[in-house]
Amino acid sequence: MAKSEDSLTLKDLNLGCVVTEPGNARQYKTGSWKSKRPVTDREKCNKCGLCYIYCPEGCIRVNNKGYFLSNYEYCKGCGICAHECPQEAITMIEEEEE
Amino acid sequence: MAQKIGMEVSIALGEAAKLANTDVIAAYPITPQTHIVEHIADMVANGEMDAEFITVESEHSAMSACLGSAAVGARTFTATAGQGLELMHEVLYVASALRFPIVMTVANRALSGPLNIWGDHSDVMATRDCGWIQFFVENGQEAFDLTLCAFRIAEDPTVMLPTMLSLDGFHLTHVVEPITLIEKSDVDKFIPPLKHPFALRPDKPVTMGAFAPPFIYTETKKIADEALRSSKKVIVSVWDEFGKRFGRHYNPVETYRTEDAKTLLLTMGSYSETAMVAIDNMRTKGEKVGLIHLRLWRPFPFAELKQTTENADNLFVLDRCISLGGPGGPVCSEIKAAFYDSQKKPSIIGFIGGLGGRDMTPGDFEYMTKRGKEIIQHGTKNEVEMIGVKE
Numbered sequence: 499m500a501k502s503e504d505s506l507t508l509k510d511l512n513l514g515c516v517v518t519e520p521g522n523a524r525q526y527k528t529g530s531w532k533s534k535r536p537v538t539d540r541e542k543c544n545k546c547g548l549c550y551i552y553c554p555e556g557c558i559r560v561n562n563k564g565y566f567l568s569n570y571e572y573c574k575g576c577g578i579c580a581h582e583c584p585q586e587a588i589t590m591i592e593e594e595e596e
Numbered sequence: 597m598a599q600k601i602g603m604e605v606s607i608a609l610g611e612a613a614k615l616a617n618t619d620v621i622a623a624y625p626i627t628p629q630t631h632i633v634e635h636i637a638d639m640v641a642n643g644e645m646d647a648e649f650i651t652v653e654s655e656h657s658a659m660s661a662c663l664g665s666a667a668v669g670a671r672t673f674t675a676t677a678g679q680g681l682e683l684m685h686e687v688l689y690v691a692s693a694l695r696f697p698i699v700m701t702v703a704n705r706a707l708s709g710p711l712n713i714w715g716d717h718s719d720v721m722a723t724r725d726c727g728w729i730q731f732f733v734e735n736g737q738e739a740f741d742l743t744l745c746a747f748r749i750a751e752d753p754t755v756m757l758p759t760m761l762s763l764d765g766f767h768l769t770h771v772v773e774p775i776t777l778i779e780k781s782d783v784d785k786f787i788p789p790l791k792h793p794f795a796l797r798p799d800k801p802v803t804m805g806a807f808a809p810p811f812i813y814t815e816t817k818k819i820a821d822e823a824l825r826s827s828k829k830v831i832v833s834v835w836d837e838f839g840k841r842f843g844r845h846y847n848p849v850e851t852y853r854t855e856d857a858k859t860l861l862l863t864m865g866s867y868s869e870t871a872m873v874a875i876d877n878m879r880t881k882g883e884k885v886g887l888i889h890l891r892l893w894r895p896f897p898f899a900e901l902k903q904t905t906e907n908a909d910n911l912f913v914l915d916r917c918i919s920l921g922g923p924g925g926p927v928c929s930e931i932k933a934a935f936y937d938s939q940k941k942p943s944i945i946g947f948i949g950g951l952g953g954r955d956m957t958p959g960d961f962e963y964m965t966k967r968g969k970e971i972i973q974h975g976t977k978n979e980v981e982m983i984g985v986k987e
């Protein structure tokens with residue numbers, strides 16, 4: 499499945515829908531399921547990393563400045579990080595909003 | 597050519613699985629199928645058959661073990677009936693989606709409740725949309741012959757689909773019939789070794805059964821449907837080749853005395869032979885009646901069916917299954933759908949009979965013929981009648 503989800507057609511399917519390329523689940527982006535996304539206020543964040551620990555998706559990564567940020571391609575928008583953040587630094591905003 | 601010998605049909609099916617060089621059998625005993633797998637288990641235990649017999653704790657496990665066996669490219673056989681088929685129901689769809697050429701005999705049995713171990717077609721009709729090739733046999737010889745053909749069809753590189761052979765529980769499984777077996781060397785020439793292009797191998801890993809999200813699931817169903825539909829030409833050509841090699845010919849739709857028939861009966865399975873007796877009786881009385889025996893059920897033989905009914909006014913369909921609260925019987929409703937767009941079509945009336953092992957005699961088929969004509973005369977065409985209800 500070297501192709502993107504959108505460009506796959508029935509011609510790309512092997513007999514029995516067998517997948518011959520290992521590890522291609524990585525290409526499957528599941529973040530489109532969410533209706534809200536977490537946005538971190540870097541003024542309030544003290545880089546404690548609790549959001550990283552609580553995220554059930556394991557999609558929060560620390561960036562090169564030490565901030566813990568969600569990868570929206572995999573984030574499901576559950577809001578657990580926002581709920582757990584001791585600094586109340588995370589706000590869940592509607593996907594449609596900028 | 598081997599001799600004709602008297603043999604229980606179930607035993608002959610076990611012999612067919614052996615002659616076909618089956619590698620793996622995973623099965624759970626259930627009446628009226630048990631004799632088939634018991635005979636295979638005997639042969640494996642006695643060293644007469646070089647195969648693995650996996651004893652499992654249920655039919656769900658039986659079919660799941662068959663998936664594993666087929667995944668490594670082993671020739672795989674199983675048999676079940678009634679509740680057993682329902683218990684493996686969800687796994688059937690996986691077998692066809694993975695394109696595993698498993699061959700399974702279903703000794704047709706009524707479904708509980710109430711508990712009933714005798715024959716009808718409720719079990720297999722509940723699985724008609726599972727993506728398997730499905731056919732119904734009429735007698736013991738056909739059951740033996742078409743089991744061999746089933747391996748050849750299922751494993752054809754352009755088909756690669758599981759195949760289900762239905763034979764009536766007790767009426768066929770438990771009777772002794774004269775059966776001509778086929779020499780091993782001839783079977784070997786007829787059924788080449790199985791080659792699954794993606795069979796699991798440690799040095800060539802693949803993923804089988806990956807999930808298909810909304811962006812691709814529809815496409816998987818489209819190709820599954822196309823694969824099943826296009827298997828028909830292979831089914832026909834394998835049956836043709838079998839006829840040429842062994843002298844017994846099989847077609848998706850068989851006819852009996854239909855040439856000038858104005859009224860046709862349609863049956864599946866062993867009741868076709870009973871209906872033939874009724875046709876002969878009615879013919880001696882001068883009635884222009886004939887019989888259609890639907891052998892192939894999936895893929896449904898639309899074109900072949902229509903050809904056989906071209907000159908008929910009436911078509912009376914027997915279902916050995918009832919679609920409760922629905923349009924009567926599944927076979928009749930599909931036959932009606934098949935003719936919906938036809939310019940010239942017969943009047944189609946559905947009957948339900950032979951449920952849960954209730955015998956249908958030639959007299960019942962004569963009644964069906966008479967009653968069908970009455971229904972047409974009185975203009976109550978949508979009626980579906982159950983034959984022989986004690987009111």
Ligand code: SF4
Pocket residue numbers: 535536552553554555556557558568569572573574575576577578579580
């Ligand atoms: S919203 Fe849920 S999934 Fe997304 S980053 Fe926060 S905890 Fe993880």
Ligand code: SF4
Pocket residue numbers: 538542543544545546547548549550566582583584585586587588
């Ligand atoms: S839990 Fe809150 S304060 Fe701690 S790293 Fe995450 S966003 Fe920053």
